[in-house]
Amino acid sequence: MSQQAETLSVPALDLKAQYLSIRDEIDAVVRGVIESQYFILGPEVSNFEAEAAEYCGSKHAIGCASGSDALLLPLLALGIGPGDEVVTSPYSFFATAGAVWRTGAKPVFVDIEPDTYNIDPALIEAAITPRTKAIIPVHLYGQTADMDLINAIATKHGIAVIEDAAQAIGAAYHGRRAGTLGDAAAFSFYPSKNLGGFGDAGMVTADDPVLAKSVARLRVHGMEPKYHHHEVGFNSRLDALQAAVLRVKLRHLDDWTEGRRSVAARYRNLFVDDGLDRLITLPTERDGHHHVFNQYVVRVSSGDRDDLRAHLAGRKVGSEIYYPIPLHLQVCFASLGHKPGDFPIAEAAANETIALPMYPELTDQALRHVVGSIGEFFENQAILPFERKRNVA
Numbered sequence: 001m002s003q004q005a006e007t008l009s010v011p012a013l014d015l016k017a018q019y020l021s022i023r024d025e026i027d028a029v030v031r032g033v034i035e036s037q038y039f040i041l042g043p044e045v046s047n048f049e050a051e052a053a054e055y056c057g058s059k060h061a062i063g064c065a066s067g068s069d070a071l072l073l074p075l076l077a078l079g080i081g082p083g084d085e086v087v088t089s090p091y092s093f094f095a096t097a098g099a100v101w102r103t104g105a106k107p108v109f110v111d112i113e114p115d116t117y118n119i120d121p122a123l124i125e126a127a128i129t130p131r132t133k134a135i136i137p138v139h140l141y142g143q144t145a146d147m148d149l150i151n152a153i154a155t156k157h158g159i160a161v162i163e164d165a166a167q168a169i170g171a172a173y174h175g176r177r178a179g180t181l182g183d184a185a186a187f188s189f190y191p192s193k194n195l196g197g198f199g200d201a202g203m204v205t206a207d208d209p210v211l212a213k214s215v216a217r218l219r220v221h222g223m224e225p226k227y228h229h230h231e232v233g234f235n236s237r238l239d240a241l242q243a244a245v246l247r248v249k250l251r252h253l254d255d256w257t258e259g260r261r262s263v264a265a266r267y268r269n270l271f272v273d274d275g276l277d278r279l280i281t282l283p284t285e286r287d288g289h290h291h292v293f294n295q296y297v298v299r300v301s302s303g304d305r306d307d308l309r310a311h312l313a314g315r316k317v318g319s320e321i322y323y324p325i326p327l328h329l330q331v332c333f334a335s336l337g338h339k340p341g342d343f344p345i346a347e348a349a350a351n352e353t354i355a356l357p358m359y360p361e362l363t364d365q366a367l368r369h370v371v372g373s374i375g376e377f378f379e380n381q382a383i384l385p386f387e388r389k390r391n392v393a
């Protein structure tokens with residue numbers, strides 16, 4: 001290993017690099033909010049909502065406190081509650097099923113596709129009962145689920161579709177952006193998302209004005225006008241500071257997305273050049289999908305995954321597991337009665353996937369270090385059948 005590669009550190013995520021590239025713009029708007037002393041909702045938030053709605057191509061956008069609330073609010077607005085069922089993926093961040101549970105409804109899991117890790121539309125219909133009120137497809141890692149098939153099932157059964165687009169702002173499906181592909185969509189602006197705030201923040205999009213109004217009211221305790229409460233909502237207001245930061249970042253989002261897509265393409269070239277695509281499964285982008293690569297997730301055989309992570313850590317390469325325990329096996333959902341083997345594709349993904357560093361600022365040297373370190377791992381195991389060519393570090 002060369003001296004240079006030995007000292008190179010490639011974290012899983014580097015938010016500082018992005019901040020430094022837009023520091024003057026950000027600092028100016030943050031100062032503006034402080035000068036205004038207008039901190040909750042207000043003009044920054046409504047301007048952000050208008051700009052984000054236009055970006056997604058949706059008629060309405062409602063800012064809220066988090067992506068988790070952005071799932072909960074439309075579920076409540078649609079009247080979903082105890083006795084109802086909501087079909088969703090077992091392979092997602094906890095909030096997807098947590099929001100369903102919080103309404104009192106039951107999350108009904110359907111296994112995923114092995115290549116995209118998104119809910120498998122072919123399995124949805126068998127999970128629908130007279131109690132099913134909605135489907136929540138998750139656009140995992142930044143690629144939309146197969147929405148035509150999902151919407152066709154929803155229409156047939158008269159049920160709603162809420163996109164979990166937390167990881168997928170800017171992703172498109174046959175030319176239409178996430179946020180316009182169902183009845184409502186939930187976005188997260190958690191700092192690690194493609195559009196990340198400086199804290200927690202989220203947004204709901206919807207075309208239906210009645211649904212949008214209901215979501216907007218629920219985020220302020222069901223209040224309209226002031227101190228008149230139509231229903232019991234909660235406090236899920238968006239901060240002006242978050243909105244101001246997000247407005248600046250939204251202007252850069254498409255450039256950053258292109259940067260992420262270039263990183264993904266470069267990873268693929270490097271892996272293929274080294275013959276590593278025979279040992280790890282690379283992410284796929286389906287025809288008609290525009291993947292925004294919130295994560296770059298590869299699959300290795302389950303015995304190797306944790307050893308590979310440890311090896312990468314030793315080479316100062318960060319990695320993450322999204323997600324090590326599928327939702328149906330979480331302790332808090334034990335009363336649903338699931339057991340290992342119920343959703344084998346999701347369970348295999350939980351054992352075999354590893355997220356590699358992914359952000360637009362990654363340099364070619366950093367990418368070569370990541371790929372070289374993975375090649376080295378397999379070479380140490382004497383698996384790699386031939387000498388690596390370019391990425392010998």
Ligand SMILES: Cc1ncc(COP(=O)(O)O)c(C=O)c1O
Nearest residue numbers: 066067068093095166188189190
């Ligand atoms: C798929 C998915 N759904 C929901 C959420 C919840 O968003 P938040 O963390 O902003 O509440 C996240 C993000 O963490 C997510 O990745």
